[in-house]
Amino acid sequence: MATPSPSPSTSNGPVTFQRQGDVCVVTIDNPPVNALGVDVRRGLAAAIDAAEADSSAKAVLIVGAGRNFIAGADIREFGQAPQQPSLPEVCLKIENCTKPVVAAIHGAALGGGLEIALSAHYRLAAPTAKLGLPEVALGLLPGSGGTQRAPRLIGVKPALELMLSGRHAGAKEALSLGLVDRLGNDADARAEGLAYAQELVAANAPVRRTREAAGLADKDAARAALDAARADTAKKSRGLFSPMKIIEAVEGALTLPFDEGMALERKLFLQCIDSPQRAGLIHAFFAEREVLKAPETRSATPRALTSAGIVGGGTMGAGIAVAMLDAGLPVTMVERDDTQLARGRANVEKVYDGLIAKGRMTPEAKAAVMARFSGSTSYDAFANVDIVVEAVFEEMGVKKAVFAELDRVCKKGAVLATNTSYLDIDEIAASISRPQDVVGLHFFSPANIMKLLEIVVPAKVSADVVATGFELAKKLKKVPVRAGVCDGFIGNRILAVYRQAADHMMEDGASPYDIDAAVRNFGYPMGPFQVSDLAGGDIGWATRKRKAATRDPQARYVQVADRICERGWFGQKTQRGYYLYPEGARTGQPDPEVLAIIDTERVRAGITPRTFTEEEIMRRYMAAMINEGANVVLQRIALRPLDVDVTFLYGYGFPRHRGGPMKYADTVGLPKVLADIREFAKEDPIFWKPSPLLVELVERGADFASLNQSE
Numbered sequence: 001m002a003t004p005s006p007s008p009s010t011s012n013g014p015v016t017f018q019r020q021g022d023v024c025v026v027t028i029d030n031p032p033v034n035a036l037g038v039d040v041r042r043g044l045a046a047a048i049d050a051a052e053a054d055s056s057a058k059a060v061l062i063v064g065a066g067r068n069f070i071a072g073a074d075i076r077e078f079g080q081a082p083q084q085p086s087l088p089e090v091c092l093k094i095e096n097c098t099k100p101v102v103a104a105i106h107g108a109a110l111g112g113g114l115e116i117a118l119s120a121h122y123r124l125a126a127p128t129a130k131l132g133l134p135e136v137a138l139g140l141l142p143g144s145g146g147t148q149r150a151p152r153l154i155g156v157k158p159a160l161e162l163m164l165s166g167r168h169a170g171a172k173e174a175l176s177l178g179l180v181d182r183l184g185n186d187a188d189a190r191a192e193g194l195a196y197a198q199e200l201v202a203a204n205a206p207v208r209r210t211r212e213a214a215g216l217a218d219k220d221a222a223r224a225a226l227d228a229a230r231a232d233t234a235k236k237s238r239g240l241f242s243p244m245k246i247i248e249a250v251e252g253a254l255t256l257p258f259d260e261g262m263a264l265e266r267k268l269f270l271q272c273i274d275s276p277q278r279a280g281l282i283h284a285f286f287a288e289r290e291v292l293k294a295p296e297t298r299s300a301t302p303r304a305l306t307s308a309g310i311v312g313g314g315t316m317g318a319g320i321a322v323a324m325l326d327a328g329l330p331v332t333m334v335e336r337d338d339t340q341l342a343r344g345r346a347n348v349e350k351v352y353d354g355l356i357a358k359g360r361m362t363p364e365a366k367a368a369v370m371a372r373f374s375g376s377t378s379y380d381a382f383a384n385v386d387i388v389v390e391a392v393f394e395e396m397g398v399k400k401a402v403f404a405e406l407d408r409v410c411k412k413g414a415v416l417a418t419n420t421s422y423l424d425i426d427e428i429a430a431s432i433s434r435p436q437d438v439v440g441l442h443f444f445s446p447a448n449i450m451k452l453l454e455i456v457v458p459a460k461v462s463a464d465v466v467a468t469g470f471e472l473a474k475k476l477k478k479v480p481v482r483a484g485v486c487d488g489f490i491g492n493r494i495l496a497v498y499r500q501a502a503d504h505m506m507e508d509g510a511s512p513y514d515i516d517a518a519v520r521n522f523g524y525p526m527g528p529f530q531v532s533d534l535a536g537g538d539i540g541w542a543t544r545k546r547k548a549a550t551r552d553p554q555a556r557y558v559q560v561a562d563r564i565c566e567r568g569w570f571g572q573k574t575q576r577g578y579y580l581y582p583e584g585a586r587t588g589q590p591d592p593e594v595l596a597i598i599d600t601e602r603v604r605a606g607i608t609p610r611t612f613t614e615e616e617i618m619r620r621y622m623a624a625m626i627n628e629g630a631n632v633v634l635q636r637i638a639l640r641p642l643d644v645d646v647t648f649l650y651g652y653g654f655p656r657h658r659g660g661p662m663k664y665a666d667t668v669g670l671p672k673v674l675a676d677i678r679e680f681a682k683e684d685p686i687f688w689k690p691s692p693l694l695v696e697l698v699e700r701g702a703d704f705a706s707l708n709q710s711e
Ligand code: 3HC
Pocket: 032, 033, 035, 068, 071, 072, 073, 074, 075, 076, 087, 108, 110, 111, 112, 113, 115, 134, 135, 138, 140, 141, 142, 143, 144, 146, 286, 289, 290
């Protein structure tokens, strides 16, 4: 069909209206992602009014300019005073249009973006389009008719699955689900949408309202899907607020007329909006994007990153090698000797063999990946690599010897990175002739899975090396956080402090099992003593022994962990730690002998045990975390409180719906946190010293969020 030439366009804010033959083309152009802010909603409403008023127009086409159709509601507007028209009103206006409305989708049609498309009468998707209702990830439910229209269009079961998982469906799947009517052939959704609209006009096609679709006809199947989702969600969604609200809203689609279902959806949506979980999850959404904006990523261009070297093939070296291989990089591993090199290679292969055993990789794919892997016992193998990550034993002497070799063999401009957990990277950098190339890349175990990458910035490093660290994170699909040099950087430094708070409570009367349960009920997947058992108690024991000479003799030191380690109980790997792990078990059982050890330690320390409520456990645990987080921000180890938040969300299992420890502190209120610390300081003024930053913020009546804008 010939494409008629377009009429001059008229704009209503970010929405443009243009006649092309019989079709009114409505284009949303609101960079970066065409979010449905108030101006877009007004523009869309005006465009539909204009199309209705134009007596010679026969159909309407809605498209997005740029890379996406529409990414959803404007997330920045949540929590602010609502502005008219609301998105549900705009969707209803589209659906009520008396001329066929086509949505031509390319890129993302997410949340409110998909709800706009569902309100249209016909939908076409470009082959690369992504469609979804990801509101659950923000603590919300689809609040513009998604819970009412999607089940009517595609049935309760698939609609619930999309809403509860929040996942994005590809265009092909969307077609098979019935979310869209037609697949485009290429990425020019506008042209294909226009042809589709013209075709509909030529065929005199009727308006086809989703609210009248027949997806709920099989009531029994719909009811069964609701019951199953309810049971599954009760098991899995650990204290999350919005999933059950989604189910309740979808149930409304089944039991109520459309208008009443919409009213129910609105009521439940507003409950979600008011929930602190929504605030926490949206904070996490923006924070994980803000961490990418470090000063060096703005000022410098990353160096080339086409090949990588790894020193050490142990737990971390092998994991980092897998992460690099998975990102498509060729990897060269250097180990001490042939035996260790064979072990390093085997550690890498073990990961892929595990995937093959689970049916998630073919032997051929493994062979293709391993073809990019090479090993050597000579550092000369690194002569041409762009970046080397060192992951050898945590000893300064060993690290310096490795860096001397790297200094000798690596080409000019190669990035020389260390994965040290605690050692002074300035000292490592100062020991070689090119400190400007030395950076910390602190991966977390297992390094091929954990998302966090602390990019540790020593004093002499050049900005483009730091920018290369961020670029590597992007290639590896990790979340980078910029950190300064100190003992433990952001995460492990704060961990050391709240871990001590947990030990103090254990000695004062709470059992490790009580503390772990409280921390799990707060939303963590595991408590601190379970984590110790998983990581291996020997690691912390070695660190404590190393630091024994420099420990403040006045500071409280709980010896329970040492007593446990002295017995050779290092956790899961020895089938015994704080918990008992009978043969093969990964979930521990409480151990009466551990409780007896704790009792003995209490007697030795002259402590009469007292009871702790779960609430007090978490108050102390979080106060210790927040206070050290404030110190880390004050000393510029973290650029902003949000960098601490992202570190804990991605490296330490902090419950995402609470936004991170600093966001949580704002939610509780900083005066309350400070009052707690001052109260605890009455018992132990050495451990509980209020951070000067926390004190200052309370005096100014400010919160941590006010510091997130500062960079
Ligand atoms: N509202 C406001 N800003 C948004 C936004 C939204 N819905 N989606 C993305 N942005 C911003 C980002 O914060 C970022 O801003 P920055 O450049 O200042 O950091 C910018 O747009 C680009 O985003 P990304 O870096 O994420 O770009 P990508 O190209 O990597 O990803 C995307 C694009 C897949 C669309 C991704 O941005 C995304 O998943 N967005 C959120 C989708 C979503 O959750 N939609 C549901 C919203 S809630 C809703 O619609 C409620 C309704 O039911 C009533």
